[in-house]
Amino acid sequence: MSNSLYNDFEPVSAKQWKQKIQVDLKGADYNDTLVWQSLEGIHVRPTYHADDSDTNALTIPGHPLHWDITQHVFIDDASIANHLAIDALEKGAEAIFFTAETSFDKETVFANFPFEKATIYFDLKFLDQDFLKQLMAFLKTKKASVYYNIDILGNLIETGNWFQNLSKDHEILDALYQKHSTEHLLSVNTAVYQNAGATMVQQLAYGLAHANEYLNHFKTSANKTGLQITFTIATGSNYFFEISKIRALRILYAALAKEYDVEQTCHVIASPSKRNKTLYDYNVNMLRTTTETMSAVLGGANAVSNLPYDALYHKSNEFGERISRNQLLVLKKESYFDVVSNPADGSYYIESLTQQLAAKALELFKSIEKGGGLLAQLKEGTIQKKIKESAYKEQQWFNEGKLVLLGTNKYPNTADQMKHDLELYPFVKTNIRKTEIAPLISKRLSEKVEQERLDNEKE
Template identity: 35%
Template structure:
């Protein structure tokens, strides 16, 4: 055996141009940028690989992975006793952070009974009686002689969230905030100035918009608080930021790092060079679904990974069934264990700043920061966050991206497993989950509305479930194939996946030796929808005959063709074909049109 040490200097280095030329050769002349350069919705170009030859823009102050991330659980407070029980249970399950959502007057002593305030971060989202509760709370903290440096958490009055979702803001709320800042001033690790950007991402904003508008919100806070006599250093030292986590894994890592860097740049403009703040990440509402809700666990896992690697100080992993309003002990435990496993078993909590120096992530971070800073400056140049929201500038920018995302979802270029691809046809969806779906995904133009991008597809599923209730029958789709074996199988598979999104019953593909027998059998079967599946060559020879033979026996059934034979479109439609399904089909529009026809053809259930 040769023990000679391997010397990599023996190999000549390969330049980036050589790699690119090789890729172009493998693409057989196809455009390298169109095929391999990813353009995401934050309008940044992401090449397929990076090398030392790429110009590096290393941002500073991108955050620090403290290896002590706070794993939060949200507790809704209806009664102090019940909320306290849920909080203690969360602590038993290993949670080291609690967020109490308080809507009415409540006793801090009863709520926090038995909770160690030096080892558990305690935070509050308060909507009423804010000052009274904080007074009661701080009195309890002092009574327990809690060490100021160990007492962590934050209080959030949801000022920005309420404003952008209702259109109303009572500026006296900043007077309350000033009082809370004074009440908590002896506890530097408990933050009183909380700003959340999740409302932007959950309303459809991209990463650069979320960064920019959150920073614009901060400047708005600073203006209001300094007018009321709060010192600028005190504001930054009392700052808590919450950002959402999306599904673009590496870009989301870059988002948190870019935000940290830009926050320090803005602080420097105010003359603040050293300050202490907390950054909490919350899993997104935007990319979740009530259809095949178990897949939400996959999404929250990658989101939590992005947040930890992006140097978040705290993480809120929402239960996978939160959007179904059915949060259970099991789903709460799974949500908490997600962060436990990443920290302890996957060693995410054992390595400091593991992504620093990655060409890809450093580049993504720099590009996001550059574009976010441009938007931030544009908003400030037009006035400030408040003025730009009042005139609709911010809403319009978010709406443009939101509509693009919905379009990509409908084109299935933005994939949501279980929603617009790979539907679970065995799932029986509770129709009560779809309450309120008669409203459009688009809220009033002047407001933001946190929502799920899957909302429009869920509306289609609701329409199917309504049809089942009215007729007592789930619409049946029959996949009828003939001709070329490989292509008919491929198109039957595509049709199975495409039509399954609508919640229809999909029969297994039926193959025939010729189009005549296929048409005759499909026309007299018990199905409501028939999809022709074959190759383009077979369509040229047999599709017209199939449609004519089919319509001679059945005038009512919906007849579709899997594929896009452009040259045959007009003649097939004239012969009685109802439409085509293919990779360029608009999923939402196509399924909606099919459902309208089903409503006309299926008889209501007789009672």
């Protein structure tokens, strides 16, 4: 056919669509019946149309052409970590995200590692200048692609304390950046905001303010031009909103980076949130993580790691890790999520959400900067207070059934028993200690319900 099939149909305007919907509603109120409001304060309509937008399709800076299946590996025993990493790569992983709480034997961890094929990410829960210099020198000789993800401010937010102290942490960061400015050193962890209950607008605004602290710190550096920040994000179950969140992040960061005359694209690592994961009916977690990793891919994450369905109550195990990795393999190899790099482009709904999230986040970001910046507001407790308010509202929605977690607050299997399967403590742990600021506490929505069910389980 030489002529498009669409030429045989008259175009339908947005006004005509709404009129037809109102006729079909038979007197019911359009707004009350079909328009719903998200936690971010965004009103979602049943239809979106080209007439609704007065701008061209969005250009997303740095949207990747491909994404990497990423496997998390915790370094405790160096030889075991090496085995897990090599095994994961042989079974489909394309990148490894190493987490470590103390320094480790780098030669053992990276024995026979295929540096030419796999990207390396780090989440180091310590800041040791000598160790990091040795690690960087070692991996440079291997010509490895590495993201070190140093986030001293993120550690303060999560733990309430600097690694050592404000002055020493910045001194180490400056020394590393001076000698390794071409490396991917800096990271902003927005997952800590999400898992504590922040809305998407807050996640974007706080993440942008977080990045601004680093950009402002290095603005006079002679080597600032190539500076690039890696964002670690958590995706929740609000599918289209999460796609739009990542797109909005890239737009916002590009605008901020332009002001500092640095690289306007950022690198994004995404993984599913823990906030909506459940202890009971845990297999539903696989459905949640599938849609959440889909959002990450479609939104434009560079690397996507998954959360095992049993991560709340089981120690890391081969079966759970394999299933989580296979979910990503199915998306990439069988569902062809690697064929098109930007499938969300042109969707009126996603474009509208992206614009609204970006606009609201930018407004909040500006108010944070007027208030002295992120660090100042963290010290005042303003950020913590705002996130607590958002988390409380979300918790209320869950308690009232407006926010549904299947198998937990809707259609629970009352015969489900979990008391004797707990290898890990799945609830918030209280660790009383002196801190410089009040840390952000990650908490799942279903914790109270689950604790009550555990208490009522029969022996």
